[in-house]
Amino acid sequence: MCDPSAVRTSLLLIPLAALAFLSCKASVKADVNVGSKEDAKEEDNAFDEVPQAAEPQPILQTEYFGIARRLTLRPAQRAASCQCVAAVVGPGNDPNLEWYGDKPDIGPDALVVAISAEGIECEHKGRGPSIAAIDREGQDVIVVLEEFKDTRPIALGAIIPNPGPTGSIYLRARGSAPYGRPEVGKGYRNLCKIGSGSGNP
Structure with a gap:
């Protein structure tokens, strides 16, 4: 219901x-x-x-290779490296180097060489050294020194290719010039080693 x-x-x-x-x-x-x-x-x-x-930082490009006439060696670093000359190898911002005027762009593919005979004992009483040329032999870089001549301005610095960690940098005297020869009993082929290349050339 x-x-x-x-x-x-x-x-x-x-x-x-x-x-x-x-x-x-x-x-x-x-x-x-x-x-x-x-x-x-x-x-x-x-x-x-x-x-x-992060955006990759641009790699600084070397402006040029060759003689750097506005470059010299600071007085405090003038100790004999080879016969009759002091020499330093380093990057473009090495504190041992002194630039007159604007420093050119120098990247990791380059190194700088500066020389001086001031205050260096030498039996040869000449007019001083000047960089005459930069040569390559295999992986090595050779900076050729000559007696300064009036025919061209003196050159006490150079921007050279960085030979990398397996390469070396040498001085070699041109002709009878005493500058850059190895100490007696040292060196080979009349070359005086002043440094080595750095990584990431």
């Missing part, structure tokens, strides 16, 4: 159940949407926080 009051109660419960279901569904959907937005935001932040690779 059907009770009218029970039927009315059941009819009232059906919409309430449906409403509760829809409310729950909307809440779940809202939670999913909020969660998706937060996850997307975190992913965006993660991408934003990725460190950017």
